[in-house]
Amino acid sequence: MNELAGLTEEQRVKLLQTRRRVIESIGKNMDLYGITLSIGHLYGNMYFNQHPVTLDEMSQTMGMSKTSMSTGMRTLHDLKMIEKVWGKGTRKDLYEVVPDWHQNFADFFTIKWRKAVEQNMSVMNRSLKEIHTLMGQYTDDAAFMEVLERDKEKISEGLKYYRWLDRLIDSFETGEIYQYIEKEE
Template sequence: MKYLEALTEEQQRRVVQARQRVIESIGKNMDLYGITLSIGHLYGNMYFNNAPVTLDEMSATMGMSKTSMSTGMRTLMDLKMINKVWGKGSRKDLYEVVPDWHQNFIDYFSIRWRKAVETNSSALNKSLKEIREIRAEYAGNEMLLMLLDEDESKIHDALNYYKWLLRLIDSFESGKIFDLIPMEEDGAR
């Protein structure tokens, strides 16, 4: 912000306009992945802030209540997109953005996908157990057994998918994904 204040009004307006376009884009992008537009805008605003901020500062900047701001900050912290930091002489919590978009992507999807794998694998395994119970109870019913064989095969296919997804998550978290799909070099400047 200190650089922005040193600019002329026209320069400030143009920089703010360019930043606002990016902030809006970040919000829309995060909204596609199930994070509210306002939390996306919060991250976008923090992304352009060159220093840690308090809830009060971000609340004033965005015109949101302190309660909404606290919820947004907590969500971004849970997603590992911001960190709480210590500030000399400050009694209030300070937050700063984690500017590594690759790591943000990895953290966000790893957290979400691991939760989905856990929930869905549990449901699939419970269904497999029920199928085995039905199979034992009605061992002489060939039609039912054929249906159960088909269902069990489909469930095993789904479980294999979740095993693959865990390997994909592991490749993200270990950084091996970048061996397959390297990060872009910074040649845009």
């Protein structure tokens, strides 16, 4: 089952060096997007596995506690970058990487963006309602009405942006984005 078993020591060392560079790069890249370096390294290590792994196996491979490993696996699973798979003859959860980096990118950002869009639109809509209420209460105060009108316009512009971002998110989720920016085959 060990893919490295048939290799010479020199081949194993060179291969692991090459993989370590890629794993480190993946970790640094994911760190830029708010995923800890260790979780990025976890994903990188799993990426090179030829078979599904358990928490115990990854904990041993990476020298991390089972608790830390569990947290990392849960994070990657929530981001849809790994998935649980069934393994004949084992009761332990097995995990493997979802190898489609395009889909990983789309899932990661759509999850983050969707949450931000919903939160920000909710706040802006609530603020617009408050502005409308204030406009109804202070109709005879021209200076205040002018300030309220400018704020209403600025918030409305913000809402346009979030509706656009919502459509962009939809294009990632449906795959429509790839009609405009094709995947390399």
